[in-house]
Each structure stands twice: as C-alpha cells, then as structure tokens.
Amino acid sequence: MTDSTKVPPHVRMALIALIVGGIAAILDSTMVTLAIRTLAVKLHSTAGTIQWVTTGFLLAMAVAIPITGWAERRWGGKRVWTAALTLFVLASVLCAAAWNDTALIGFRALQGFGAGLIFPLMQTLAVRAAGGRISSRLMAAVSLPIALGPILGPVIGGVILNWLSWRWLFLINVPVIAVGLLLAWRYLPADRPVSPRGRPDWIGLVLLAPALSGILLGLSQLSEDGGLDHAGVLAPLLAGAALLAAFLVRAARPGEREPVVDVRLLRVRSLGSASAVLFTAGAAMYAGMFLLPLYYQQLRGDSVLDAGLLMIPQGVGALAARFGVGPLADRFGARAVTIAGFLLAAIATVPFALAGPGTSLWWLGAVLLARGVGVGAVLIPPMSVAYQDVRPEGIPHATMNTRIAQQVGASFGTAIVAVALQSLLDHGATGAFQGAFWCAIGITIAAVVPAIVLPAAGPAPQARSATPTHEPATGQAPEKAA
Known part of the structure; x- marks a missing residue:
C-alpha cells in the first residue's frame, strides 16, 4: 500500500468520532434481538407483541434513511450527525424507562429513526472528511462498526442479560454517545448547508x-x-x-x-454493482447471524451468555479481516477479494449444516473464526468501489442507495432462513437447523454472481473536492473499464 492511501491524522480522528458515535446504534440493534424472550417475560407481554420492539425499529429506520441526504444538504452533515446522536441517546433513555411493552415499542421506533439517520451519514461524512479521497483503508475503518455490530452485539447483550437488568441494554448507550458527541464536536470538519432552503421531494x-x-x-x-x-x-x-x-x-x-434518493446513480457501473453486492452481502451475513445464536441456545441448550461468548471467534475473524482486506483489495482488486470472501464464508458455514447437538465446540469455534474472516472481507471492497465513478455532489445519494440495498438484503436473508427453519421443524430440530444452514450457504454462494460484475481494480485514491456543488445530484461519470 502506498503512502497516498494512508489515512491522514485529521481524517483518522474524524473517523474515530464517527465510529464511536455510530457503534452504540449498531450494537443496540443486535443486542435487543437477543433479549426478545427476556423482554416478553419482564414486561408481561407475548412473543408476538414484543417482536415489534425489533420490527418497529427496522421500520422507523426505513423511513429515516431516505431523509438523510436531504437533511445533510439542508442543515449540513455535522449538524445532522449531532442531532441524530442526540435523538438516539434520548430515545435510549426513554427505552430504559419504559413501563410496558407499548411504551418500549414506541420508544424503540424513535430510536430506530435516529439510527436510520446515523448509518448512512457514517459513510457520507467519512468520505467528506477525507476530502473525497476514497480508499480501501478508509472504507475498512468506516465499515468496522457495521461489520462487528451483529457479531459483538450478542456477546455484550448476553453479558448484560446475565448479570444486569434488561434496561442496561439501552442505558449503556448514554456514555458511549456522550463520548461520540464530544469527539464529533471536536474533530468532525464543519460544513455549510448546500441547500439551506431546499425542500424534499x-x-x-x-x-x-x-x-x-x-x-x-x-x-x-x-x-x-x-x-x-x-x-x-x-x-x-x-x-x-x-x-x-x-x-x-x-x-x-x-x-x-432534487429526488429523495437518486436511483439514476445506479446506472453508474461502480455504484450499481456495489449496491447489488451489498444487498447479497447483507442477506448472507444476517442469515447466518440469525441462525447461529438459535443453534447454540435451542439445539445445544446453551444459555444466552454462553451463546454470546461462543460467537466471539466470529468477531475476532471479522476484526482480523479489517487489517488485511484493504491491502489485498489494492493488490488483487475488489472483485477477486469479494468473491474469495463469499466463498470462504460459505465453506466455513458447511460444518454447521452438518452439526448436531454434540458437535465439538472447539471445531465450531475454529470454523466460526474462518467465517468471520469471510464475512468481514465482503463489505469493504464493494464499499470502496461504490463511489469510484460518482461525483462529489452524488455522494449522499450513493450512500443511501448502498444502505437501502444492505438493509433490505439483511431482511431478505433473515426471512429466507427463518422460513426454512420453521418449515423443517416437523423433521426434528437437528434436521431443521441443518436445512436452514444449507439455505444460508446457498444465499452466500449466490452472492458471488453480482460480485463478478464489480470493477476488477480497486479505487485509486481520488482527490475530489469535498464541497458539493449546486448541480443536480446525478453524479454520473464515464464508466471505467474493469
């Protein structure tokens, strides 16, 4: 990796501010999934009702994501980021104080709206802070919380639920967001609104x-x-x-x-192919993340805490991938690294499709480590090339396209394996989990198809203007050859 791809100190501090601010929202969305059964008991609710704690969060996120680009142009990215973190932490406190299931569902929806603003802004502001210089190392840094959240969330959630009240699932966000707000105030570059009087479509x-x-x-x-x-x-x-x-x-x-989300940008090869890959990556990653805790808890009879701890190897693998995938993408290209990551994740999931209640935990821990490396490697290359042919004014719209693709993909993958698991339960729990894991493997292998059309070469760092123009956000540039 050349010196030109290294992240300058001021950009590094801005990235740290974004990561610290966003990690709470990402971890929270996965920790609460683990607590559904506990919340139903503590709030005297039913499983069907309390499930809306998760569903309401996701739906509110879907409403917020399309607003992000307009809000960033209307008030400036730093202001919107600060407002989104403030909204999220206030909603977290309200969730911790919820007195029944209805209150918790409502407050979680408010929290989800804040998270829906946070996730797309992380990418947009990272590119802005780097002055438009897009590299694999930059994307590796900004995608770190997104990749580790579903992996570390169950671990932290299991620890909290084992020793503390469920309310700490939300109160833990307060000090983290407080630090994130302080870092954002200190290190995020100030930006002026592009359209201070602009109205959304x-x-x-x-x-x-x-x-x-x-x-x-x-x-x-x-x-x-x-x-x-x-x-x-x-x-x-x-x-x-x-x-x-x-x-x-x-x-x-x-x-x-200006459109809410400029889908015309998907005609740009780099963004269109990257969005397709991120859809399948979300499906593959969340399909496995849905099944793995259930396998440990329901088939093997492990506690919530044990299930969370048993997921640690996958988190370690994903973290390790963050240090190596950038140089690999620069050397071998985004396409090759993404395909290799999907294939590794698929191969490492096969042992779970053959596993039963008595399969060695040491063996499963080893393959989870490999699966974490594969899953951690499939996000950075497409995120790196997504902006390759997009002009600066199109960056917020490009980010929303990729975020929507990943969010819908995650829901799609989870739904497919959940249906497979439910429909196969008549054949016994072991057979049901094995069949569901084979579905997850099929999704991961199918994800290779859109990865084939990714640009072969990774992006050269681009010195673009960090300040958008007032031109319409079509953001198109001539397509580059593979």
Whole structure:
C-alpha cells in the first residue's frame, strides 16, 4: 500500500468520532434481538407483541434513511450527525424507562429513526472528511462498526442479560454517545448547508418510506405467518412493491427538485454493482447471524451468555479481516477479494449444516473464526468501489442507495432462513437447523454472481473536492473499464 492511501491524522480522528458515535446504534440493534424472550417475560407481554420492539425499529429506520441526504444538504452533515446522536441517546433513555411493552415499542421506533439517520451519514461524512479521497483503508475503518455490530452485539447483550437488568441494554448507550458527541464536536470538519432552503421531494418521500416499510414488514412476518399466502405477509409486500415501483418511475424522470434518493446513480457501473453486492452481502451475513445464536441456545441448550461468548471467534475473524482486506483489495482488486470472501464464508458455514447437538465446540469455534474472516472481507471492497465513478455532489445519494440495498438484503436473508427453519421443524430440530444452514450457504454462494460484475481494480485514491456543488445530484461519470 502506498503512502497516498494512508489515512491522514485529521481524517483518522474524524473517523474515530464517527465510529464511536455510530457503534452504540449498531450494537443496540443486535443486542435487543437477543433479549426478545427476556423482554416478553419482564414486561408481561407475548412473543408476538414484543417482536415489534425489533420490527418497529427496522421500520422507523426505513423511513429515516431516505431523509438523510436531504437533511445533510439542508442543515449540513455535522449538524445532522449531532442531532441524530442526540435523538438516539434520548430515545435510549426513554427505552430504559419504559413501563410496558407499548411504551418500549414506541420508544424503540424513535430510536430506530435516529439510527436510520446515523448509518448512512457514517459513510457520507467519512468520505467528506477525507476530502473525497476514497480508499480501501478508509472504507475498512468506516465499515468496522457495521461489520462487528451483529457479531459483538450478542456477546455484550448476553453479558448484560446475565448479570444486569434488561434496561442496561439501552442505558449503556448514554456514555458511549456522550463520548461520540464530544469527539464529533471536536474533530468532525464543519460544513455549510448546500441547500439551506431546499425542500424534499415530498411525493417521492411519501412513496419511498412506506414502500421500504411495507417490504421490510412483509419479510419480517414471513416466518411467523406461515408463508407468502398469508395476508400479514402478502399485503405489505405487494403494497410496498407497488409503492416502490411508483417511486422508481417518478425518480427516473429528471426534474427540477432534487429526488429523495437518486436511483439514476445506479446506472453508474461502480455504484450499481456495489449496491447489488451489498444487498447479497447483507442477506448472507444476517442469515447466518440469525441462525447461529438459535443453534447454540435451542439445539445445544446453551444459555444466552454462553451463546454470546461462543460467537466471539466470529468477531475476532471479522476484526482480523479489517487489517488485511484493504491491502489485498489494492493488490488483487475488489472483485477477486469479494468473491474469495463469499466463498470462504460459505465453506466455513458447511460444518454447521452438518452439526448436531454434540458437535465439538472447539471445531465450531475454529470454523466460526474462518467465517468471520469471510464475512468481514465482503463489505469493504464493494464499499470502496461504490463511489469510484460518482461525483462529489452524488455522494449522499450513493450512500443511501448502498444502505437501502444492505438493509433490505439483511431482511431478505433473515426471512429466507427463518422460513426454512420453521418449515423443517416437523423433521426434528437437528434436521431443521441443518436445512436452514444449507439455505444460508446457498444465499452466500449466490452472492458471488453480482460480485463478478464489480470493477476488477480497486479505487485509486481520488482527490475530489469535498464541497458539493449546486448541480443536480446525478453524479454520473464515464464508466471505467474493469
């Protein structure tokens, strides 16, 4: 790696501010999933009702993501980032003080809205802080919380639930966000609003936000309601698909008002291919993350704490990948490294598809370490090349495209393996988990297909202007050859 790809000190401090600020939101979204059973008991609720603690969070995120680009242009990225962290930590305190399941669900939705602003802004502000210089090392840094959150969340959640009250799942966010706000104030570069009087495309927002919510709601209900033929699944899926189609038709037409999300950017090869890969990466990563804690708890009978601790090798593998994948992508190209990562993750999941209640934990820990390396390696290369042919003014829209793709992909992958697990339970728990893991392996192998069309070479660091222009955010540039 050449010196030109090293992250300057001021950019490094900005990245630390973003990582510290965003890690709480990412960890929280995974810790609470582990606590569903505990929350149902403590709040005297049912599993079906308390599941909305997770579902409401995801739906609120879907509503917030399309607003992020407009808000960043309207008030400036640093202000919106600070506001999003403040909203998230206030919602966390309210969640910790919830007196019943209804209150907790409502406060979690508010928390999800804050998280929906935080996740896309992390990438946008990282690129802004680097002055538009996009490198594998930069993307490795900014994607670290996104990759480690689903892996470390169950571990931290298990520790909290074993020794502390469930309310600490939310209160733990307070000191972390406080440090994140202080670092953001000190190290994030100040930016001026690009469109201080700009108004969002309200029609586009009214179409896109419920479209994403409907699709995510339908996918989340897929396993519980017994398949696609159930009204609770089919109605939101069809409504969401219809609204999304209407949004795409509207967004494809050039107009004077800036679109909520500029989907025309997907015609740019680097962003279009990277978004497709991030969709499949989200599906592959979250499919495994849904099954693994359940395997340890339900099939092997491990406690919540033990299940969380047994996931540590995967976190170690993902962390190790962060130190090596950047140089590998620079040397061998984004396409080769991404394909290798998917194949490694698929191979390392095979032992779980053959495992039973008595399979050696040492063996499973070893393959989890390898799976963590594979999963950790598939996010950085596509994120690095996504902005390769996108102009500076298109960066917020490019970020929203990739974030939406990854979010929907995660819900899709989770829904597929959840349905497989539920439908195979008649054949016994061991057979059901083995079949579900084979589905997860199939999803991971299928993810290789869009990775084939990624640009072969990683991005050369680009010295672009960090200040967007007032031009429409089409952001297109001539496509580069592979």
